[in-house]
Amino acid sequence: NAGVTQTPKFRVLKTGQSMTLLCAQDMNHEYMYWYRQDPGMGLRLIHYSVGEGTTAKGEVPDGYNVSRLKKQNFLLGLESAAPSQTSVYFCASSSLIGKGTEAFFGQGTRLTVV
């Protein structure tokens, strides 16, 4: 059971470079999320999606874009990386909350912007 898989696991970028983080889930979940985790700030929601073809802004969306072209994939893009985007990024997925289920998390992507 793969669950939620994030690629890559580590990445170093130079300021101004772009990159895409890939999240894939094999649980047929409707909802997918991207969070960033910074020391002392917990997990902050960047963007989320409630279904294929839909996306919405979370708490800290600036500097990021997302796409959900396929139900199983949720992509997070950084068009022009900045040192402030150095963080650990987590993807998660869940079924409808009302069905009594929680979010399942990937193992994280550690991104350093120099």
Next chain:
Amino acid sequence: AQSVTQPDIHITVSEGASLELRCNYSYGATPYLFWYVQSPGQGLQLLLKYFSGDTLVQGIKGFEAEFKRSQSSFNLRKPSVHWSDAAEYFCAVGSYSSASKIIFGSGTRLSIRP
């Protein structure tokens, strides 16, 4: 707007002692509440969740939490901690709506004193 507050940034308890981690939430409707644990360098693992019914919920690893609507709290407890419980603990709140999303608190780091 949903919000979650974990007032304790860092707690140290002796092995074998009891533990209570505090969590307060703000949400207009009935919330769905979660506790997650994160070991160093790892993703997040669900400890327990509350959706409805019995306000005292049991989780994995001997943890329990009690939902108190009047106090807007969902505190996590364990009667006797083990050294392996050292980790970071996150409280989270979700909602069932067309814009469903899960919001996390800033986390409480738990250290265990031998």
